Amino acid sequence: MISTGNVSIVIGSWGSYNECNERALGSKWLNLEDYSDWDEIVEELEKQGFELDGIDEELFIQDIEGIPSNSTNWDYVNPQTLFETLKESEILDNSYKYEIFEAYVEVRSFRCWEELVEKYGSSWADDINLYKNMDFKDLAYHMIHEVCCYEIPEWLENYVDYEAYGRDLSFDGYEEYSGGIIEIGR
Numbered sequence: 343m344i345s346t347g348n349v350s351i352v353i354g355s356w357g358s359y360n361e362c363n364e365r366a367l368g369s370k371w372l373n374l375e376d377y378s379d380w381d382e383i384v385e386e387l388e389k390q391g392f393e394l395d396g397i398d399e400e401l402f403i404q405d406i407e408g409i410p411s412n413s414t415n416w417d418y419v420n421p422q423t424l425f426e427t428l429k430e431s432e433i434l435d436n437s438y439k440y441e442i443f444e445a446y447v448e449v450r451s452f453r454c455w456e457e458l459v460e461k462y463g464s465s466w467a468d469d470i471n472l473y474k475n476m477d478f479k480d481l482a483y484h485m486i487h488e489v490c491c492y493e494i495p496e497w498l499e500n501y502v503d504y505e506a507y508g509r510d511l512s513f514d515g516y517e518e519y520s521g522g523i524i525e526i527g528r
Contacts (some may be wrong), residue, residue, distance in 0.1 A: 348410035349374045349428060352419050353387060357397035365391060368404040375434040381420050410444070414452035431459045431466055442467045445519040446526070470528030476522045478508025485511070 361400050369390050377383050384394060392398040403416040403424065413488035433440040447455050458466040473481050482504040486492050493504060512518070 349434065350406070351403050351424070352405040353383075353401050354404035355392065355398035356400045356402060358392075361397065362457035363397075365398065371407075372403075374425055374428060377425070379429075380425055383421075383425065409452065413447040427456055427459050430463060432445060432464050439467050441521075442470050442472060442524075445469060445472055445521060445524045447477055448519045448523060452527075471525040471527075472521070473523040473525070474521055476515045478512055478516070478518065478523065479504045480508075481511055481516065481523050483514075 350371045350373045352371055354370040355365065358365035369387055369392070372383060372386065377386075381462045386399070387394060394401075402420050403419055403421050406416055428434050431443065439491065443455060446458075455466075462468070473484065476484065486494070486504070486507070487500065515527060518524075518525050
């Protein structure tokens with residue numbers, strides 16, 4: 343997993359694509375954290391020869407890095423909407439929010455994440471927690487000993503079924519992702 347908010351895209355236009363002209367392969371890679379607003383991206387596209395008030399008016403995402411490509415059908419995502427949602431969510435500027443985003447779209451979908459941002463803005467991640475490098479058994483141990491602060495006598499420790507408790511947590515908003523466990527409270 344990438345641990346920064348480094349999302350890069352190649353923007354294409356349907357006009358150039360259909361005309362098979364020199365821009366049919368799209369723009370250069372654009373690292374979205376390098377831009378503060380959509381107008382800066384428009385300026386960059388115009389520098390690259392895009393005619394945004396003509397043949398290149400209808401843009402699409404031709405390629406993307408930094409977001410799991412299987413999380414949505416990028417043909418139907420407007421590049422401007424994507425950029426503005428990423429900016430509003432703060433994942434381009436906040437590496438921890440980016441980690442939460444990456445885990446979230448792995449277990450849910452990009453569209454579900456977009457809906458969170460639409461509803462909660464930059465506080466979309468407030469009720470989501472990551473438990474990195476843990477499985478459900480580790481999480482159960484963590485919850486009993488560190489969150490709930492139960493002191494279990496050593497002689498009783500062998501009778502605690504952490505695996506069963508971890509399994510039960512999986513029914514209560516906790517899901518496994520490639521880097522550990524994610525708790526989704528909303």
